[in-house]
Amino acid sequence: MPWTASDIPDQSGRTALITGANSGLGLETARELTQKGARVFLACRSLEKAKAAQATLAATAQAELIPLALDLADLNSVRRAIDQVRAKAQALDLLINNAGVMAPPRQLSAQGLELQFAVNHLGHFALTQGLLPLLDQRSGSRVVHVSSGAAYFGRIAFADLQGEQRYDAWGAYAQSKLANLMTAFALQEQLQRRGSKTQSLVAHPGLARTNLQPTSVAARGSRLEGLAYRLMDPLFQSAAMGALPQLYAATAAEAEPMAFYGPGGAGNLKGYPSRCRIAKQALNTESRERLWQISAELSEAALGN
Numbered sequence: 612m613p614w615t616a617s618d619i620p621d622q623s624g625r626t627a628l629i630t631g632a633n634s635g636l637g638l639e640t641a642r643e644l645t646q647k648g649a650r651v652f653l654a655c656r657s658l659e660k661a662k663a664a665q666a667t668l669a670a671t672a673q674a675e676l677i678p679l680a681l682d683l684a685d686l687n688s689v690r691r692a693i694d695q696v697r698a699k700a701q702a703l704d705l706l707i708n709n710a711g712v713m714a715p716p717r718q719l720s721a722q723g724l725e726l727q728f729a730v731n732h733l734g735h736f737a738l739t740q741g742l743l744p745l746l747d748q749r750s751g752s753r754v755v756h757v758s759s760g761a762a763y764f765g766r767i768a769f770a771d772l773q774g775e776q777r778y779d780a781w782g783a784y785a786q787s788k789l790a791n792l793m794t795a796f797a798l799q800e801q802l803q804r805r806g807s808k809t810q811s812l813v814a815h816p817g818l819a820r821t822n823l824q825p826t827s828v829a830a831r832g833s834r835l836e837g838l839a840y841r842l843m844d845p846l847f848q849s850a851a852m853g854a855l856p857q858l859y860a861a862t863a864a865e866a867e868p869m870a871f872y873g874p875g876g877a878g879n880l881k882g883y884p885s886r887c888r889i890a891k892q893a894l895n896t897e898s899r900e901r902l903w904q905i906s907a908e909l910s911e912a913a914l915g916n
């Protein structure tokens with residue numbers, strides 16, 4: 612039997628935070644969790660977008676929806692969001708690191724880092740560090756990292772992490788999504804070492820129709836890519852289907868850390884949640900620790916911890 616949204620256990624009394632909750636997979640994830648009774652922080656790039664998501668979900672929400680401004684491209688915004696969550700919640704059951712940007716022309720974050728590294732990886736790294744004390748309060752709490760099939764093609768360019776010498780938009784995307792997978796495993800190892808009851812899991816959506824592709828095409832101004840997506844449309848599934856692997860990682864009793872969940876169909880592009888092959892680059896413990904160390908140093912200054 613495939614695992615579907617109707618298998619999500621009751622979430623009453625639980626609190627979740629979802630990044631990028633105003634669009635695509637994040638919005639679908641928020642919709643399902645709040646329908647099952649979770650109180651959800653809708654963390655979006657601006658408060659206006661978070662409030663719009665709140666209005667979209669209000670009719671079916673079974674618990675409180677809390678709009679939260681979080682710009683992952685600015686570690687100061689991450690720090691402010693952490694403070695606001697700490698002020699409003701004693702504990703957190705789920706942190707879903709979902710937001711992302713795909714293959715824009717080279718841009719820099721507020722701290723001068725390459726945008727995809729900053730948003731997809733480092734902002735989430737810092738957010739997670741800041742919210743771990745709240746997650747620690749709850750037995751069975753989970754951090755879910757949203758990676759991509761692009762992780763299979765990823766390489767962490769340690770000598771040029773920010774693409775200063777050579778920037779390839781897709782290479783930087785794959786790097787950031789591999790970083791999500793590596794961070795999920797590295798975090799799980801750290802949590803386990805200190806006997807934490809929080810777990811770190813990771814999923815990818817396959818190919819899902821969201822704003823990710825149109826935003827990417829618009830940013831690059833590539834009509835050819837726009838055409839390619841139109842031709843590839845039959846390969847894509849709905850955003851609701853694409854959100855299932857991360858919902859599975861977040862809520863299924865049988866979902867485990869140190870695994871990679873994605874759609875179970877051909878090529879893991881669509882279908883119901885299933886275990887996928889782990890990108891071999893993510894199995895290198897030394898690289899995981901190296902990336903962790905660099906990320907901790909880069910986020911430390913802004914977060915002051």
Ligand SMILES: NC(=O)c1ccc[n+]([C@@H]2O[C@H](COP(=O)([O-])OP(=O)(O)OC[C@H]3O[C@@H](n4cnc5c(N)ncnc54)[C@H](OP(=O)(O)O)[C@@H]3O)[C@@H](O)[C@H]2O)c1
Nearest residue numbers: 631634635636656682683684710711759818819821822823
């Ligand atoms: N769709 C797919 O086929 C696919 C495949 C593999 C992996 N993924 C991953 O799935 C995740 C969700 O993407 P999606 O497909 O749902 O795309 P989406 O509809 O474009 O949603 C992306 C979300 O991330 C937010 N975001 C972007 N930059 C941000 C920033 N600086 N600060 C805070 N939030 C920011 C966006 O906010 P705005 O609305 O303000 O832009 C939006 O809410 C991403 O991590 C993506 O890499 C998607």
